[in-house]
Amino acid sequence: MEARSDSAEQEEAVKRPSRRTFTEAARRAQIVNAAIEVIADAGYAKGSFARIAREAGLSSTGMISYHFAGKDDLMREVVAEVSRVAEAYVRPRMEERTGARARLRAFIEASVGLAGAYPKHLPAMIDVLAHLRDDDPSRHGLLGTVDSAADVQVERMREAQRSGEFREFDPRVMVTAIRAAIDATVTRAGREPGFDAAAAGRELADLFDHATRSAER
Structure with missing residues (x-):
């Protein structure tokens, strides 16, 4: 049938x-x-x-x-779909907040919270990106998109440093650390039944709030 x-x-x-x-x-x-x-x-x-x-x-x-057309074609669409879902989930939560500290907190909490709302999406994308061939044009395009997003985050941190909301540190090192912490937490969420994504997101947000905020705040 x-x-x-x-x-x-x-x-x-x-x-x-x-x-x-x-x-x-x-x-x-x-x-x-x-x-x-x-x-x-x-x-x-x-x-x-x-x-x-x-x-x-x-x-x-x-x-x-x-x-x-093949597995690579399907995998590219998997990454595109996860990216669309993540954008629709994270961006509105950031736009509700005012100030660099609040927006950073919203970004971290929402990025990890996405693992609770869509537990399979981010682990799948992380695994796909890790296995794309080095010579795959889509790999360079996807990594370029990730780098562009990181550049935006770096510049926002520099602006927060200039305004005195964030302390002095290397913004790119901080952005890399935040992204790695989110990815590791999301991977853990996909492997541990009953994982409390909301609590983990709050804890990560607290950690990086302390790591970035000015001593005067």
């Missing part, structure tokens, strides 16, 4: 372009979400199309190949 459904979907996609757009988008999202689940649970190396197809409830890997 499921095999006929997959075949019918492919035929329909050819015959009805307007409907195909909607159908393909829904199926692609289903496959990407299944890939996130599989990679977070089993790891990138074991994230085969066969395992992803089972997680997505597909009868064969053919439907994945129909929507994605």
Whole structure:
């Protein structure tokens, strides 16, 4: 029954372009979400199309190949989807706050809190990024995006130092330390059932608030 459904979907996609757009988008999202689940649970190396197809409830890997050119193509979409979810989760929480200290706290708490709201997303992205080939153009693009975001954070810290809200330190070292601490906490959250992401986020925020704030504040 499921095999006929997959075949019918492919035929329909050819015959009805307007409907195909909607159908393909829904199926692609289903496959990407299944890939996130599989990679977070089993790891990138074991994230085969066969395992992803089972997680997505597909009868064969053919439907994945129909929507994605290969594993690298699917993995790039996994990273893009996690990035979209993270942006939508973290940015509004930062924009609600005023001042560098409050915004830094919101960034850390929200970044770790994302692991509670979407426990599989960040661990999957971290694993995918670690396994992309050095010569993969998408790796350079993704790392470039990460570097650009870090540059923005560095400049914001410098502005807070100039205003006297943050003490003197090397902003890039601090940004690197914050990112590493968040990534390590998120990875731990994905491996420990019952992990309290909110509490961990608050503790990390306290730690880096003490590490960055001016002695006068």
